[in-house]
Amino acid sequence: MQTTTKGLIIREQTVGESDRLVVALTSEFGLVKAFVRRAKAAKSKSIGATSLLAYSELTLYRGKDAYVIDRAVPIEIFxxxxxxxxxxxxxxxxxxxxxxxxxxxxxxxxxxxxxxxxxxxxxxxxxxxxxxxxxxxxxxxxxxxxxxxxxxxxxxxxxxxxxxxxxxxxxxxxxxxxxxxxxxxxxxxxxxxxxxxxxxxxxxxxxxxxxxxxxxxxxxxxxxxxxxxxxxxxxxxxxxxxxxx
Ligand SMILES: [Zn+2]
Structure with a gap:
């Protein structure tokens, strides 16, 4: 099931060769750990929207271990x-x-x-x-x-x-x-x-x-x-x- 929320990216780290794990601070769910798949991010231009200190609209689905960001649209990049x-x-x-x-x-x-x-x-x-x-x-x-x-x-x-x-x-x-x-x-x-x-x-x-x-x-x-x-x-x-x- 997908959910859309607004979140501020407060932590990011690279995982393996292609993925990043970010932590977003959201209003509804508090801290949300989520993977950003690089191939997907490049395609959807969501790299900036999931970089540290960006505030974005995040479309998430629950993966096996954590959420996965399916789509990210920047609201404020600061x-x-x-x-x-x-x-x-x-x-x-x-x-x-x-x-x-x-x-x-x-x-x-x-x-x-x-x-x-x-x-x-x-x-x-x-x-x-x-x-x-x-x-x-x-x-x-x-x-x-x-x-x-x-x-x-x-x-x-x-x-x-x-x-x-x-x-x-x-x-x-x-x-x-x-x-x-x-x-x-x-x-x-x-x-x-x-x-x-x-x-x-x-x-x-x-x-x-x-x-x-x-x-x-x-x-x-x-x-x-x-x-x-x-x-x-x-x-x-x-x-x-x-x-x-
Ligand atoms: Zn006193």
Whole structure:
């Protein structure tokens, strides 16, 4: 039986001499592993539509071990991601994050929308790249089941004090009067408010906030540390991105 869905290609690898195995992030089915038969792809001009970071309409049928892409029509190739190596490597990191945090056969509409929106912003190039990275990391963690507790101080329930601390291991806030764990990072009010916004706002507005350069740096460091503490795996794409800086 054939099915048609829209998907973002987040991983690709060559298998044997002629086929490629891709992983697509789709709204209805989450992560979908699918083969692209080279002969068929050449004939149907679907190579571009199934290349890494392309967003395409995919017609799939279930093969023996995985899906097979019968037809792929590009919707958005995000050509401008390739203008700048820093932007491209960040987009690849976002794709790797989706591969870690989405599931197979679990709808992932919000995650797909989040990543597509980030790609549009990266292509446009007028938004602070660290802000995009931090906001994506924090919200994709929420979508992947790692929502931090940002409501109030974990110990005493204070909503906001002049200085609060974020425990990047436990994912919670601690006020300045309560004892705090070793890994807690000082976060100014503006950063606490930005983190609350990122976690709770409409998925289409995750990147629509402003923060001073100094606070973007703090937000960026806190979100990355929290992400690495939650995921506990190596992100080669993140290492590459940081190596460029
Ligand atoms: Zn407290």
């Amino acid at each position: 050509f401008h991601l390739r203008d700048n190596i820093e932007v491209l490597s960040l987009a690849q990191y976002f794709a790797q994050l989706a591969g870690e945090l989405a599931g197979e056969e679990e709808p992932a509409g919000d995650m797909l929308r989040l990543i597509l929106n980030s790609f549009h912003l990266l292509c446009r190039g007028d938004k602070n790249i660290d802000l995009i990275k931090a906001a994506l990391e924090l919200r994709i963690l929420c979508l992947g089941g790692y929502m931090p507790n940002l409501i109030a101080c974990e110990e005493c329930g204070t909503y906001l004090s002049e200085k609060m601390y974020f425990d990047t291991d436990g994912g919670s806030l601690i006020c300045s009067s309560c004892p705090r764990p070793q890994n807690a990072v000082a976060v100014p009010q503006g950063v606490v408010e930005a983190m609350r916004y990122i976690c709770l706002c409409d998925i289409g507005k995750v990147f629509s906030f402003k923060l001073s350069e100094e606070n973007i740096k703090i937000l960026s460091s806190v979100c990355e540390r929290f992400l690495l503490s939650c995921c506990k795996c190596r992100f080669t794409t993140l290492e590459f991105y940081k190596g460029l800086k």
